[in-house]
Amino acid sequence: MSSSTSTDLGRMGAMTRFFQGATEQVQHILADQVTPLRLAGHLSVLAIAAVVLVLSQITIPDWELNLEPTPVAMGGGSARLSTTQFAAATGFEDDSLTPNSILTIGSKSGQSNAPTTKEAPRPVEEVLYYTVKPGDTVLGIAEKFGLQPETLMWSNSLIEQNPDRLSIGDQLRILPVDGVLHVVKRGDTLSSIAEKYDADMQAIVAYAANGMSSVDDALPIGKEIVVPGGTKPFVAPVVGASTAYAVPRPDGALAGSGNFSWPTAGYISQGYWGGHPAIDVAGWLGAPVTASDAGYVVLAGGGWNSGYGNYVIVDHGNGFTTLYAHLNSVFVKPGETVSRGQQVGTMGNTGNSTGPHLHFEIRYNGVPYNPASYLN
Missing domain, CATH: 3.10.350.10 (LysM domain)
Structure with missing residues (x-):
């Protein structure tokens, strides 16, 4: 006799002995002439015990959960997004998300031994x-x-x-x-x-x-x-704020040292690159903005200003100028002398801006350079 048959006979014997004992208990209770309420209580306990015993003899399959990619119904050159592109395009930043997935349930005991082949993700080709x-x-x-x-x-x-x-x-x-x-x-x-x-x-x-x-x-x-892999010819960035200043150098104006300090607190939201001749420092609306080096103010204006919004330009008297754009408030005027660290305005969101930040440029003889190379 096989081991599985012996196990099944053992289970049937246990259930038979349980029901015989339950029958004797019911007969005993009826012989005692208990009240109907007490009888109902005893019968309920026996019924629950019987259900537990029956369920304990049932073998529950071992289930396995799998995430399988659904087919992408696209035509032409379309393809599935990668997880990174999916998160970026949808706003979901959790890298545990997988695009185009469904939950399936399968039994380990019934699964096929045949090897499964996973299709490698294809690169996105559409715009x-x-x-x-x-x-x-x-x-x-x-x-x-x-x-x-x-x-x-x-x-x-x-x-x-x-x-x-x-x-x-x-x-x-x-x-x-x-x-x-x-x-x-x-x-x-x-x-x-x-x-x-x-x-x-x-x-x-x-x-x-x-x-x-x-x-x-x-x-x-x-x-x-x-x-x-195509490229376009490099075009020098168009400087939005004029570099031709009509303000003469005031008597006694401080000369810059050539060493520049950080003009505000925050974090760099956009660095210097070919199309962006500046660094953007993001922070809170109204954060103090200070002169990065000593000099005098040659421009301080409000309005659109080619997207710069409210801005200040300081001439440091040594070929260097610095520009502070998107200001919320401007505290200086043209012709005013400023020292290093003196507040010239507050961080804002004016002009062409997607959030409170300071657009900061360092120029030498009118040519923009990477501020990160000069800031202490």
């Missing part, structure tokens, strides 16, 4: 769209999607000349790879497009999202083409 949120910067958005900030500039005309023109609610095109997004115009050929952006024609054709099969394919006017 995505991202809505600018408070506190966003071009550099920060680019980092979320694993791109260079220039790629965002070259695929969005509203910020191509100046990334500080970014505004809350703007819709940005997000290319799947670093490169350029080109809109076909009359007279364009694949050869001319590749030459314009210093790219390879075969790379453009090979990119699935472009929907091309050969270099001889017709290019409809208005078609958007992703140019992988």
Whole structure:
């Protein structure tokens, strides 16, 4: 006799002995002529005990939970988002989330021994769209999607000349790879497009999202083409605030030392890069902003000012000037002498800004340099 049969007979014997004992107990209770209430109580206890015994003899399958990816119903060059891109595009920052997943239940005892093959995630190939949120910067958005900030500039005309023109609610095109997004115009050929952006024609054709099969394919006017690895000629950043000052150096004006101190407290929300000749220091509205070195004020204005908002420019008398933009309040006026560490205003959100921060520039003979290389 097998071990499983012996186990089943043992279980049946235990249940038989239990019900025989229960029958004798009921007969004993009836013989004592107990009250109906007491009888009901005894019977309830016996019933619960019987249920527990029956359930203890049932073997419950060992379940296993699995997260399996659902198929992505997309056409053309579309593909599944990676976890990082999913979190960035949806606002869910928890890296434990997996896009396009469903919960399935299976039994270990009944599972197949056949090996399972997991499909490797494919790279995203279609152009995505991202809505600018408070506190966003071009550099920060680019980092979320694993791109260079220039790629965002070259695929969005509203910020191509100046990334500080970014505004809350703007819709940005997000290319799947670093490169350029080109809109076909009359007279364009694949050869001319590749030459314009210093790219390879075969790379453009090979990119699935472009929907091309050969270099001889017709290019409809208005078609958007992703140019992988394409670049645009460097254009010197347009300085929003004028560097031509009409304010003469006042008598007794302090000369700068060439050593610059941090102009405010906070954290760097956007660093210096090709399209952003400054550092942005984010903090709280109204935080003190001080002169980074001694000098005299040559500009102090309010309004839009090419997106700078309320701003101050200090000439340090040694070829260096510093610019403080997006101020909430301005405490100085043109022609006023300032010492290092003297407050010139407060941090604000004026002009083209997505949140309270200080846009800080250091220029030498009118050319912007990375402030991080000078700040002590």
